[in-house]
Amino acid sequence: MxxxxxxxxxxxxxxxxxxxxxxxxxxxxxxxxxxxxxxxxxxxxxPAPTNLHSHAFQRAMSGLTETRGPDPRDTFWTWRHLMYRFLEQLSPEDVETIASMVFMEMLEAGYAAVAEFHYLHHGVGGQTYDDPAEMAGRIVSAAKRAGIGLTLLPVLYTHGGCDRRELQGGQLRFGNSLEAFVKLHDASASHLNTGPVDFVLGVAPHSLRAVAPEALRQALRLGDGPVHMHVAEQLAEVDEVKAHLGARPVEWLLENHDLNENWCLIHCTQMTENETTALAKSRAIAGLCPITEANLGDGIFNGTDFLAAGGRFGVGSDSNVHIALFEELCTLDYTQRLRDRSRAATAELGRSAGRVLFEGAAKGGAVAAGRTSGRIxxxxxxxxxxxxxxxxxxxxxxxxxxxxxxxxxxxxxxxxxxxxxxxxxxxxxxxxxxxxxxxxxxxxxxxxxxxxx
Structure with a gap:
């Protein structure tokens, strides 16, 4: 003791x-x-919070995407294209080494655990490894080496858009049929079982663009662990989902699934007032990544309205362009101040902005990771x-x-x-x-x- x-x-x-x-x-x-x-x-x-959203391999891209391309309006979508090109270079050994570095940096930044939204499954061109969870095993090994708590979230990624177009280029390293994903998920569990007892397995349907409604329903049957999903990060995404499914992403999920504390919806930077209130009341966790969202120009989460409605949140370093727990929280509050031209935007009577932010991130991150933590x-x-x-x-x-x-x-x-x-x-x-x-x-x-x- x-x-x-x-x-x-x-x-x-x-x-x-x-x-x-x-x-x-x-x-x-x-x-x-x-x-x-x-x-x-x-x-x-x-209490050391959980970093509730990470793509570990993207840490090696930090600083490589800050130049202007030929398009005068550089956006998230041009960044994504560069990311696809970058990952073409990565071997399983590279990914394990990069993840070890990322997880070490998270610990030194004050995080005790991470929910790894893991979608880099295959070799270049989509070539499958003998072990379908080869890459997941590398993430587990990196977490064991660093000593960080891990919630592993294998990602289901089946097509390139709501129109179900085939995956291309770098996306081929992500893609699986539902049948192949079930095998990958089972194999990931075997790797996770080699780790300490605080390791947790969940599932991550990538987004409503990359996973069809029927595949989403099937993925939700893979255990009872945390469910994480990218939702409403970009306006183009919202428009595409609405055109194909007849509702905005958050609206559609609220209407078609029983959202609860088992769910963590990542970003949600494009929500209406009604969606914000309804999501807060659902008890699902809003997974916010303020530094990455600022870096990619995603938009500003409706934080003050969400908190006023009783919403719960956590923070994550997402692209890992800059791993800094306290700066994530500061950026979250400052974006609210800039939008509303206010001060101490997240403070409440009897609790300062810093305390609201830190306690919220510690509690929400623990729930999102399926981890009994976030409190002393x-x-x-x-x-x-x-x-x-x-x-x-x-x-x-x-x-x-x-x-x-x-x-x-x-x-x-x-x-x-x-x-x-x-x-x-x-x-x-x-x-x-x-x-x-x-x-x-x-x-x-x-x-x-x-x-x-």
Missing amino acids: EILHAKQALTPNGWEADVSIEILDGRIGAVTANTAPTGKKVDLLL ASGAWADLVALDTANEWLYNRRGDTALDSLIFGGRGRDCIRDVWSAGRHVVVEGRHHKRDIIVKRFRAVMEGLGQEI
Whole structure:
């Protein structure tokens, strides 16, 4: 058993002082406030959130797509074309190395777990591997190496649009018939079983563009784990779905499926007021990726209306162009301020903007990942992040003010000292315990990939 003692900790009871936390078999045991210091001493202790949406391989693209193409209006769709070209270069070994780097960076950023939206299944040109879940196995191996909690979400991707056109080019590495996907999902479970007991298997129908309604219904029968799906990210997507299915994406899902907390809808940056309220009431999790959504020009999530209606959310690093937990939360709030010309957009009476954002992301991310975490409470996985307050950014800051300083002051990552994932002490004194070897391997892969797409 490991014992931590925090000068201040954010618990389900709110902020508490001199908190003793027991960690046993990866889970939190007794949590007791107003205790004498014993065990490992930390300044500020928070529940470490789950990164609820990641495409690990895209980390290697960071910085390669920021130039203007021949089209004066560069959009998400031109970025997607470049992404397809890039992934043509990646081998299974490359993907495992890149994922190890990504997962290490997530831990150092304060995340304890990740929901990996995994759709890179096959070789170049769609060639299948002897093991249909070869690539999923690489993700599992990378997660084990990094020590991060994993919710693996194999992606069903059957066609290139609502008109059911055949997959082309880079998409061929994603595609499966429903029958082939069932085998891939089963094989993914076998790989996941080689990992620690906190690993979770879900399913991810890619989107209403890539999965027909009948295939979606069949995919939902593959177990009772989390269901993640891209929804309403771009206006062109909304228009295409409406033209073929007779309703907007969020509207169609609400009308045709029993959305509940098992569902996580990713992005939802293109919603009407009615859709926003209805989604909030469904208890499904909105999976928000503010940094990637800004990078791709997706649009702004209706955050203030969604929260006012009781909606639940989490955050993810998606394209992994920049992995920064506190900046995801800051960007989420700042987009609301810019749209509405307001301040402290997500704050509420009795809770600052930083606390609303952090608690919401911790709780919502845990639900979306099917993970018993997101809170410093007995029985939860010991997903914890300890931060140093004896510095020029947090000195003499407590409670909500400390959280606001971490999120809006721009130096939150600099304050992270230790991270535990299901009790695994993977970040020590601000560094991942396997950083040197993971970075060395990543550099070798990047040298082989080159600098251009």
